[in-house]
Amino acid sequence: MKEFHPDRESYEIIWKEVIEKEINNFMDYYYGYVCLIPNAKEEIWRKYVFLNKHCKVNYMVSCDKKIDRHKIAACYMKSVLLVAPLRFSKKFENGEDALALNERLAITVGLSLVCAFAISAIKKQENITQEERQKLIDKFDEGIKIPSDGLVNHGDYVENYCKELFFNVMEGDLSILSLAHELYLLEIITRIS
Amino acid sequence: MNELLGVMIGVLILIVVSFVISLITRNFSSDVGEIKDIYVGKLENTELSIQDAMKELKLRNSIK
Numbered sequence: 001m002k003e004f005h006p007d008r009e010s011y012e013i014i015w016k017e018v019i020e021k022e023i024n025n026f027m028d029y030y031y032g033y034v035c036l037i038p039n040a041k042e043e044i045w046r047k048y049v050f051l052n053k054h055c056k057v058n059y060m061v062s063c064d065k066k067i068d069r070h071k072i073a074a075c076y077m078k079s080v081l082l083v084a085p086l087r088f089s090k091k092f093e094n095g096e097d098a099l100a101l102n103e104r105l106a107i108t109v110g111l112s113l114v115c116a117f118a119i120s121a122i123k124k125q126e127n128i129t130q131e132e133r134q135k136l137i138d139k140f141d142e143g144i145k146i147p148s149d150g151l152v153n154h155g156d157y158v159e160n161y162c163k164e165l166f167f168n169v170m171e172g173d174l175s176i177l178s179l180a181h182e183l184y185l186l187e188i189i190t191r192i193s
Numbered sequence: 194m195n196e197l198l199g200v201m202i203g204v205l206i207l208i209v210v211s212f213v214i215s216l217i218t219r220n221f222s223s224d225v226g227e228i229k230d231i232y233v234g235k236l237e238n239t240e241l242s243i244q245d246a247m248k249e250l251k252l253r254n255s256i257k
Contacts, residue, residue, distance in 0.1 A: 005243070013247045021252045029256065065238035072243065108254050116250035117241065123249075143253035 005066055006052045011045050014076065018112045019044070019085075022105055026086055033090055034101065040085035047079035055176050069117035070187070074179035077110040081169050100162035107161055111144040114183050118191075136191065145190040 019041075027034050037043070052075050056063040059071075067075075086101040118140045122133055139145070147157045154160075161182075168174040 007243050010243045010247050013250055017250050018252050022255055025255060025257050059236050060238050061235045062238050066241060066243075068239040069241055069246065104256060108252070108256070111254040112250065112252055113246075115253045117243075117246040119249040120246040121241070141253075146254070 006049050008045070011048070014109070014113070015041055015044075018109055019080070019105070022108045023086065026101055026105065030099075030101075033088060033092060034086055035089040037083075037085050037087060040083065043083045044076075044079050044085065047082055048075055051075040051078055051176060059177065068180075069114065069121075070180035070183045071176060073110045073113035073117070073183050074176045076113060077106040077165075077179055078174055078176055080106040080109055081165055081174060100159075100166055103162035103165040104158070106165060107158065110179070110183055111186070114187050115140045115144060118187055139190055139193070144186050145193045146186075147189065 023036055023040075027036070052067065052072075053063075055067050055071055055075060056065075060067060081102060084102040086105060088101075119137050122128075122136045122140070125133065128136075151157075152160075165174070
């Protein structure tokens with residue numbers, strides 16, 4: 001059956017399985033301090049449709065055909081970052097509000113999508129044995145491998161990633177292609193780890 | 194009379210030189226434009242199915 005892109009049906013699944021669940025995790029974790037903006041679901045979708053079209057028209061050979069998985073995930077990440085669905089409803093007692101809520105949410109969305117696409121692609125991959133296939137699926141099923149220990153020189157990888165996204169949004173310099181490239185490299189790290 | 198002739202020749206030389214410079218610059222710009230088109234190109238599309246991938250989607254790399 002022909003798929004129409006951007007695919008609203010897929011977004012309903014992404015919202016239900018990933019975005020909404022992670023938002024609820026944040027709201028449970030920071031109960032009373034964090035709230036969701038009105039109409040967040042539709043705002044993210046609207047922004048995604050715009051970014052998906054921008055990507056196809058400006059970067060791709062054909063604007064009528066599909067974009068690859070890393071760009072789809074990057075467009076969703078960027079739409080979450082630009083909409084910033086999570087806000088603080090009140091200040092913490094200790095005065096510290098430096099939590100990259102929306103950046104962390106965007107990373108979870110991007111990595112969850114990359115894992116889903118990777119597993120789907122591995123299941124269709126023909127040039128590997130069943131054993132290798134299952135091994136790869138198991139790797140991605142546990143989530144994207146985050147560089148740690150000897151691979152990180154300073155600070156926590158995810159924290160640094162959040163800061164990068166925050167400053168890029170602040171400077172209006174958040175590139176879909178760069179985000180997609182980062183996701184691609186994280187997928188490769190997971191695959192070869 | 195000679196002074197006027199000198200000024201006129203000077204102006205004429207300036208016009209010719211400006212014209213030649215503009216031609217060279219225009220040619221150079223179009224070369225750069227062509228090189229840019231050849232160099233950058235565009236990215237390949239894909240045939241992946243997002244709906245297939247959605248069957249594998251679940252919350253991963255969560256804060257929990």
